[in-house]
Amino acid sequence: MKKYGLIVIGGGPAGIMAAGRAGERGLKVLLLEKMRSPGRKLLITGKGRCNITNNAPISEFIKHVHPNGRFLKHALSLFYNSDIINLLTKQGLEISLERGGRYFPSSSKASDVLDALFSWMKQYSVEVKLNTSVQELLLESDCIKGVRVIRDLGMEDYYADHVILASGGKSYPATGSTGEGYKIATQYGHTLIEARPSLVxxxxxxxxxxxxxxxxxxxxxxxxxxxxxxxxxxxxxxxxxxxxxxxxxxxxxxxxxxxxxxxxxxxxxxxxxxxxxxxxxxxxxxxxxxxxxxxxxxxxxxxxxxxxxxxxxxxxxxxxxxxxxxxxxxxxxxxxxxxxxxxxxxxxxxxxSFKEAIITAGGICVDEINSKTMESKLVKNLYFAGEVMDLDGDTGGYNLQIAFSTGWLAGESAGRLIS
Ligand SMILES: Cc1cc2nc3c(=O)[nH]c(=O)nc-3n(C[C@H](O)[C@H](O)[C@H](O)COP(=O)(O)OP(=O)(O)OC[C@H]3O[C@@H](n4cnc5c(N)ncnc54)[C@H](O)[C@@H]3O)c2cc1C
Structure with missing residues (x-):
């Protein structure tokens, strides 16, 4: 039986960031993505140009996040706009500041952002399985043991000490974000704040x-x-x-x-x-x-x-x-x-409808998540990252920064026992 330190559910910006950071901390990480390729939504951000983040100070940033931007204060204080810019720059990406404090890749290609993030993550030996849809969590005495997935050949179980749920919201479902994470989390007692289309x-x-x-x-x-x-x-x-x-x-x-x-x-x-x-x-x-x-x-x-x-x-x-x-x-x-x-x-x-909504308002209630670690208060060693949570930002790079900051913190928290 192959066992991992961490399994990340979802290969969007939050999941890639979480997997990379935990790998950097020394965890053996498996990233599971149900689509044929990762980061499909990232590729269409900013009309294909990807508004990576915003240059607002944290006190301003949190005013652009609903319904409770303050939940993000700790995550943003640990990993903010300059951190994602540094990370991408070190991967060779040039970044430009545009009107409204918005950062874009100088190439104007969202695919360059995805490539840079993915290659950063891969340098920490993160294993990636595509076409793999997580169906449920495996628990033992309210503590994470692994996940059950559907792959081509049917059901399979993968085991890990920690799981990060980074499965996104419900908007633009063709990209893979179909709200499955809500079902997974609510099966284990988490509350779903009704998902509504937003920026629509x-x-x-x-x-x-x-x-x-x-x-x-x-x-x-x-x-x-x-x-x-x-x-x-x-x-x-x-x-x-x-x-x-x-x-x-x-x-x-x-x-x-x-x-x-x-x-x-x-x-x-x-x-x-x-x-x-x-x-x-x-x-x-x-x-x-x-x-x-x-x-x-x-x-x-x-x-x-x-x-x-x-x-x-x-x-x-x-x-x-x-x-x-x-x-x-x-x-x-x-x-x-x-x-x-x-x-x-x-x-x-x-x-x-959700098909045309840039973001999902609603999601897993953040009252049940520890803002200092992104860990579930209900299920030990389960963490959340990105749009699956009840957090949505205005346009301007806020939503991707939420994914990056919460992904980074969840990966950091899962990896904290290692170093
Ligand atoms: C058209 C459009 C333009 C946008 N432009 C911008 C922008 O310029 N700037 C900005 O800040 N934000 C933008 N956003 C919002 C931003 O893209 C999202 O907030 C961000 O992608 C959320 O990241 P995430 O990793 O949480 O979720 P997602 O990007 O949705 O990734 C979740 C991943 O999980 C996978 N998944 C789901 N369920 C399972 C499962 N059961 N098993 C395995 N894998 C699963 C999905 O296939 C998906 O790949 C835009 C959104 C849209 C739709």
Missing amino acids: PLVATESFVEKHHDLRLKNVRASVWINGKKVKDEFGELIITHFGLSGPIILTLSRTVVDALRNRNKVVVSIDLKPALTDKQLDERLLRDLDENGKKQLITVFRLWLPGNLIHVFINSLNLDPSKVCHQLSSLERKNIRKLMKNLPFNIVGNR
Whole structure:
């Protein structure tokens, strides 16, 4: 019977980091990955460019992690952004800092990050078995003994002193993250905080654009209204799609929206198309353009004010006659145009599925995990790392850093008895 010091379940960034660190500490490590190749999700991060981490200080970082960023304080204090950058740099990867404090590989290739991580891990003689899906843990008197897997030839058991569960969440299931880790952990008493899609596009009743004719709006402000009360807003870029809303600021707002919809609240996302102008400044601008184009048709000035796809939305919703000339526009009509420019509402009725969610909110409850070691408080020598836990970050490299820091700490803790 072959026995290991540590078995890691899942070959994503958290699992690779955990396996590498435990190997570095001298443990004999087996990494089990159910797909044909490891790190499939890592390969599609940052649109294939991989936003590795963020340069925010830890006190700022934890504000971008939900629902309890403070749980990560110890893990981040031991292994943070400069540590992952050093590790990757030592593997020959060049890294660049971009807008918003985001780090990317200078090659803009996520595959280079995966290759660097994997070759770092392999130098510590970590054994890797692919096409191997862990089904359950093997326990003896509430202490880990190993895992039971399915491979081509059927069931097999592997034995180890420690197991790290790094099986990811439920989003983008085609990459292998299908929520199996939740079943494994809950079989042994862990609590699952309901998994919900997050950083996900939103579905609205209004659909202004045809499929494949998405409308990208830059420098706008989107506000979330729940039951008539404004709760959150973001400034930046969004996309109006055939089903509703997407793009960076919508993804950031989606966590609040998904939870509000689950609680059966009425949600409206309103877009301020002219956030740089006060109501008065906007009125002055409209008046100036209308005066300068007095004899021309209304459609002419709308082209100065709005992207093409939105003009018919304004004309239709405000019941305007597009053939009217500018100086015939009444002050009430001008006021209504102004109001809609500052507040273009979308009634949100749902969100897209896990297939399109960048991250999973929810997961294994962190109250049952020791934040100093990542060890389970319920099962001795079982550890957690990465997205399988109830921790989700905003966009900006936060989620990968969570995977790296918790993976490193879990590997370090499993290996601590060796040195
Ligand atoms: C489109 C997209 C873009 C993203 N871009 C970024 C970005 O630029 N920056 C950022 O910080 N974050 C980004 N993220 C989020 C980030 O990719 C994840 O948070 C991160 O991959 C989580 O790492 P993990 O190792 O915990 O889980 P995963 O990467 O999901 O890895 C889990 C692994 O476990 C394996 N597994 C599951 N069950 C079993 C089992 N029973 N037995 C064996 N193996 C199993 C899976 O096949 C998978 O390989 C993005 C996510 C998506 C979907």
